[in-house]
Structure formats: C-alpha cells, structure tokens
Amino acid sequence: MIDGIRERLLVQPGRAAGIRDRDPADRLGLDGKEESQELVDTLILELRGLQERLWAEARRSLLVVLQGLDTSGKDGTIRHVFHGVNPQGCRVASFKVPTVTELAHDYLWRVHAVCPARGEIGIFNRSHYEDLLVVRVKKLVPRAVWRRRYRHVRELERILAEEGTTIVKVFLHISPGEQRERLQARLDDPEKRWKFRAADLEDRALWDAYTDAYEDALTKTSTAWAPWYVVPADRKWVRNAAVASLLVETLRELDPQFPEPAEDMSGIVVE
Ligand code: AMP
Ligand code: MG
Numbered sequence: 001m002i003d004g005i006r007e008r009l010l011v012q013p014g015r016a017a018g019i020r021d022r023d024p025a026d027r028l029g030l031d032g033k034e035e036s037q038e039l040v041d042t043l044i045l046e047l048r049g050l051q052e053r054l055w056a057e058a059r060r061s062l063l064v065v066l067q068g069l070d071t072s073g074k075d076g077t078i079r080h081v082f083h084g085v086n087p088q089g090c091r092v093a094s095f096k097v098p099t100v101t102e103l104a105h106d107y108l109w110r111v112h113a114v115c116p117a118r119g120e121i122g123i124f125n126r127s128h129y130e131d132l133l134v135v136r137v138k139k140l141v142p143r144a145v146w147r148r149r150y151r152h153v154r155e156l157e158r159i160l161a162e163e164g165t166t167i168v169k170v171f172l173h174i175s176p177g178e179q180r181e182r183l184q185a186r187l188d189d190p191e192k193r194w195k196f197r198a199a200d201l202e203d204r205a206l207w208d209a210y211t212d213a214y215e216d217a218l219t220k221t222s223t224a225w226a227p228w229y230v231v232p233a234d235r236k237w238v239r240n241a242a243v244a245s246l247l248v249e250t251l252r253e254l255d256p257q258f259p260e261p262a263e264d265m266s267g268i269v270v271e
Helices: 004-007 033-057 074-081 128-132 145-147 148-162 176-188 198-207 206-223 236-254
Strands: 060-069 090-094 122-127 167-174 228-232
Touching: 004 228, 004 236, 033 074, 033 236, 060 236, 074 090, 074 122, 074 167, 074 236, 128 148, 145 148, 148 167, 148 206, 148 228, 167 206, 167 236, 176 198, 198 206, 206 228, 228 236
Parallel strands: 060 122, 060 167, 090 122, 167 228
Antiparallel strands: none
C-alpha cells in the first residue's frame, strides 16, 4: 500500500485540480519497478478478496472511471490491475465515438445503462467525461451545451452514490514527451500499430486545449461522493501501484461483508 495515496492524489472538492503543477513522472516514493511489482502483486491478491466479498454481499458496487489522453495507459491499467479479479462480477465498458443510436438519446443514456449492478465492479475505459472533454475541444456541440454538463455529471454521480455505488475517478496524467515516445512505439511495432490512428496526432496537437478541458472537468466535478485522483502515469509501474493502492484503500473502507446465512445451519450435515 502506498500510504495516504488518496490524500496525495486527490483533487480537493472546491479547489483547482492544478494538473499543470503536478508531476507526471512522480515516483510516489517507490524505489523502482521490482519493488512496485511486488506491491502490485500483493494488492491484487487483496483486491481479489475484497471483490469476492463485494460480490457475495451484493448490496453495493464500485465504479472506476479511467480517463486520460491517448497512450496514457487506460488499457494497460485495466490489464495489469484487474487481471486478478473474478470476471463474473466485473464489467468493463469502453466508450467510443457515439453510434447513431447513442446520439439519438441524451449523452448519459449509454452511460447509465452500463453502470455496475449491486455486487459488481464497473470499469469505464473513457466515460461520460468525453462529453465534456473531446466534445468541448473539438467543438462538437455549442459551448452553452457542454457548460451545463458539469452539473449534470455531478448530479448523475450523486444519484449513483446515494443508491450504493462508490465512485473512484482516475485521471492518468502523462507528459507530452512520454506520449511522443509511446505513439512512436506504436508506429514502430507491428503488433501495436493497430492502436494508432492518424487522429491521435490531431489530438496531440490540441494538447493545451485538452489540458484546459481536463483542468476544468476535474475541478468542477471532484466531489465528496465522486472524487477525482490525478495519477502520475509517465512510469507504468508507478501508475499500476497507485491505481491498485487507490482501489484497495477504497474497498477496505467500504469493507464489504459476506452475508449472514438466512437460517441457522449449525446442525446440518451433508450426507
Ligand atoms: P480509443 O479509446 O483509443 O479506442 O478511442 C476512442 C475514441 O472515441 C477517442 O478518440 C474518444 O475521444 C472518442 N469518443 C469517446 N466518447 C466520445 C464522445 N462522447 N464524443 C466524441 N468522441 C468520443
Ligand atoms: Mg486510441
């Protein structure tokens, strides 16, 4: 466990996120890859146990929102941090450019539909935040439309929280230099090339506009019931240890319990 991980990475509700002042290459006091891997292995085991209890309890759920620019490591985080959890009881939703059907509804329709059920862990690979990030930067809707979405999102998340979903929102924070390396690596490696789209370069050219949009989104939607955490993500091993620590700390606090059997079974013997 990285001590005090939530306080260290939290965007304090009501305060500026200050993304530009945070270091994407922060090691969070970890020595190196090896130490971090041992920590992640231990945390994954604990995560598995906690998930089992969450699933058995079947009263509450956990929603993990992963956001970040291209190559920030959303897919990698899911692969590394969640590979130990039972697939039954875990649901990943990836949010792409909305389909025609999705566009025929309000932008939260597709989101609410895939929120985790009681007992489940839901992982959002991108999320409703795209509707106030890419949509703002690429001017897909007028300013007046995206501006009110901060409030919508706070309110949707409050409903979810009050109905039993614990929400953890993670912004994977990388530097432009690290993104250059990772995009180039995608181009150079035939097995990674499929992940590259020319549009990634357009987004990269809009780095400042995206940072402004993230700064606003995190500042306006980090709440007591759905806090944002800024995870330094230039080093994958720091990122994995940080996200695993955040989740374990959150679930420990939730402290899900195996349900009590409905009747007294002490005298029952199975022949
Ligand atoms: P990827 O995560 O690399 O598979 O890419 C998914 C793409 O879908 C990204 O470029 C997102 O910005 C885009 N996307 C996701 N949600 C929306 C949305 N609501 N409106 C427009 N583009 C979106
Ligand atoms: Mg992509």
